[in-house]
Amino acid sequence: MTPRSTRKQIFANALRVIAPLVIMATCLLTLADHTDLPALPDLLSMARQVPVANWIGAMVATGLSFWALGRYDAVAHRHLGSGTPDPLARRAGMAAIAFSQAVGFGLLSGSFARWRLLPRLSPLQSAQITGFVGITFMTALAVICGLTLLLIGATLALRAVGLGILVLAILCCVLCFLHPEWRLRGLKLRLPSLQAILALGLWTLMDVTCAGIALWLLLPEGSGIALGALLPAYFVALGLAIISSSPGGAGPLELAMLSLLPASDPAALMAGLLAFRAVYYGLPLLVAGVVLLWPGLIGRALPAPAVTDTDLLGSDVRPAASQPFVRPQAETAVILQNGGHVMAFGLNQVAMLDTPQISAVLFDPLSGRHGEIPDALRRHARARNAAACFYKCSARLAISARRRGWKALRVAQDAILSPAEFTPTGASFRQLRRKLRHASKAGVTVTPAWSNLPLADMAAVDTAWTQHHGRPRGTTMGQFEPGYVAIQMVFLAWLDDRLIGFVTFHRAADEWCLDLVRHLPGAPDGTCHALVHSAIEAAREAEVARLSLAAVPAHRFARQEECGLRRFKASFVPRWENRYIVAPSWPQMALSLAEMIRMIHRPARPEITWQTPPQSSHPPHVDVEENAVAMKRSA
Template sequence: MQTLQSDRPARPLLRRALPLSLAAVCFWLLWQEAATLDLPAVATSLGEIPAWRWIAAGLATLASFRVLAEYDLVGHRHMGTGLDPRRARRAGAASIAIAQVTGAGPAVGAAVRWRLLPVLGRGGVLALSALVGLSFMASWALLAVAVALPVIGGVAWLAPLLLAVALPAVGYGLWRVPEIRLLGRTLRLPSLQAAGRMIALAALDLIFAGLALWLLMPTGTVAPFTLIAAYTLALGAGLMLGTPGGVGPFELGLALLLPAVGAETLAAALIGYRLIYYAVPCVIAALYATLARPLVASAVPTPRHAPARGPRAEHAFVAQSDSRLLVTGPHSAALLSTAQTMTLFLGAQTGRLGPLLPGLRAAARSENRIACLYKITGRDAVAARRAGWSAVPVAREAVLDPRDFTLDTPERRQLRRALRKAAKDGITARRLSAPDWIEMSGINARWAAAHGGERGLSMGRFCPAFLSDKPIFAAYKDGRMVAFITCVTAPGVMSLDIMRHEDGVPAGTMQALIVAAVEAAGREGCHEFNLAALPDARLMRFTPGAEGLERFKTAFAPRWRKLYIAAPDMLSLAIAAADLWRTIQQPGALRQPLTAGIWESAAPTVPAPANATLPPARRWRALPRRAGGRMAG
């Protein structure tokens, strides 16, 4: 044990010693190279740089820092800080300008951001600095391997092929794994939109910075793309070894990668580059950081959770998702956040869809997400297309009118046959007034284990706090519950939510439960019972079990109604559809508490269990058998 403890202090020293040793070697080699320089020739080369090239290099430097400022803004949007973009850009540019000169970039950059944006808090500043630094290094690594190395190696034609492989691979990885667990915390990785923007901005920064150096060399000394490629690789050496401004490794790297460039010419260009790209921006940034007023408060409003109500019964699922309310005058809608999208769910909750579209796009852009409309009606799809959006069918929902529902029709003969089988096997179905949460949670757990887990987002999940005021119907055999279904409601509408059953349940059991629910909806005066949606006919083959569900619903002889997905363009629509499919198949934890803030009712509601990690039997005993009120709307 003593040996282990004595080894621990040595590990940080070893980690610091390696880059310091490599930097020292670089300095020594650079010193040996500098000793051979003709200093008067270097001064002559520096004086021969025409004024227009200094001006052009200054403009390239300005463009590079403008790009870096935009990079910081992408980080702010990823974190959802909501700060004024101008303040975010200025703080980012200042922090980078100072940090690249002083060395210890992440620490100095965080200190400058903390000076200018204390409103973020220490944790927010550190998280932003880490995000910007790590994502830039990742973007640099991709560009260095896929572009810079082939150009320096004389096989520039290989760069497009490597990018064509690398970019989709990175995109697939971020789509497949949008979050990671690190030190007990869940970290959201950049969205595809954010990652693409970061890679593009990193590429532009390298181009403009390399161009600033190229402009300070005599005409014809080296091709611009060759210099930019060499600059990219040399910059990486300076960043990884962590010397102030990359001094030593950067210069040595350029000298080794550009052997055809005269030493005096390169030295003069590097001196000019250090002045115009490092010294001048650092002085300006230091003045700004000293004189600017720190942002200690922000007027960004706290997003409101969208109410779990609306003209469609499925709006209740908003309570189980990471949602917010979008309001434009009398028009409002629920927005659901996924890894890649900001999705307006089911259309407007109040008012019309059209006036909400600009606000949706702005909300999505503010968090590097794709604006999306999901499961909207045909009328809303027309409104979206008029606004220039792309919309395609995504699902079909089966609906009945419970007021005239009868089994005595030729179209429902298979349904009658299934009900007779259930009755013969002793199945009885009834509505529950006091649900047995322990028994239901057991059935749900066994069903989920047999079917690969529950689905999420637009499909409800078993949660007693959510279901406590919903219509629930159970099927019994020999006095034991073998299946149950739950429903959600809106004015005049009841919709099927979840269906759970034991393995080997008698045939016709689930049909008997739905018939009981339809008859209850008719007694309550509902004009519609929704059997829930199936994938659109073109998507059926991609959804296991969809054909069986289609036969199951068709036995009720319903009326089919198309639902649509929409996005600003077809590429965004494809990404959004893939992300929504992944989220439905692999939902995260129920993050939003089911508290009274979501339910707009004067009656008391059931809170989410505080003991959520306890075994099911103990967990659900903490809940009352029945809630005192119903969801408004």
């Protein structure tokens, strides 16, 4: 660092300390010059006239306010992934806020207090939590002020301002949902989830409302200030006091309150503010001071959580390539591409997809007991401020979760075949036989591709298909990628020497599952039917017990193309098995559905580097557990 930059840094640091003091002094001088207030002994005498019951009520309201602030800190710790247990985060947050709001210089004092109380945090982490709490609190407070102005604004202009604030807040929530992660100069910034935003808003509303009630209870009798008039003024004044960073908000808070309540008795209001400072600032500061001197106090007598077998065995995040080859559903292999991972809750393994909004278990568990997974999933999601859900799970798992009070909706139906029993005879297979005849007459031939895939030709087919059908979907449906299809069962459709289509299948020990279906525009009628029929015959020869043609939507909003997909799969006369989305509550269900729709229709291409296995002359053994394909996430 050069001497010039060093001087700039020193000046900036000095300004951060001096500016709040200057603001406080200016506001206090303005009060003294323009307001005819009694002497301090007279104000104290007026404060002593407040009934004892009101003092007790104010203390209770103060306790509730700080209780909400503690929950606020817990949300911040979960968002930043500090790993701090919620009870400890809440206690440290209450003490840090009590200390910082009394001494001022919020970022510095709050960061110091959290670092002192939680030594496992680095100074940078403490500053991040303090900054997150400060920024989100001010944002939530602005929304509360906007709602207040909209409801009780004295003029049309004030109500318009309130409406504008609320519209801006809604747009910000939409932005957090659609673009939850941003990169700024190489730094990855993750915006709060919608669940975190809702929680932060509710805790902020409870905090400032309880604080305003405490102030109202401490006003001298006969002040004539109604609670409905005081709360909006207090919300705005509190925001100005926090922005000023002056010690205890002294000066800006008083000046703003007197300005926003011009019809009130200044002496009564100032007497109430003095009593309020003693209860809301002074008493919490004493407790915070003791805790800062002996930080171990906040860790004592923490409630012992209920211990389950899953807790004893712990949880573990494992790479997607670690899923076992012997598993109930081959389709879980899609997490090799969509950024998912294997999550182990004790001995229970699931294919997990953690997004900014939800923690979703895809399909049925890889192993373990269905009944043990819902509670473990709920805890995992809560630790991320996310909603929990099972997506495209079986009826068995949905019933198990519903017994625990979860909500379930049918979203899809899986088309299941038994290759050993499949014979396309009879009236039910009339359409399939007709399609196969059309493909045969056109000269379409289908070959399995065990090795030496024509990747360039397959990419050309995929490009042409995409141009004709639009952007491919993702997340629970695969996207064409050379390394991805290299570990799948692939069947190629040829017209003379030209590749005109292909299908790929996920593979597990006892099941194959249809994944990609691609064909050139104008390919002969029945090409895709011929591809799938050849795959069924190959599965029979390989003694595969079960073949899935994958799920189709089973809801009233299915589009025409999805209805066509159902007709295509129905021509093979499969057994339809219902698939469900399951969530702990209806709000989490709605958020999970919205997030899955966003992820499916706007998939992000995963940043994965594939290392393709050596080519062989025999069918590929796609044991994911043996890491046939090594994956490494790009930085």
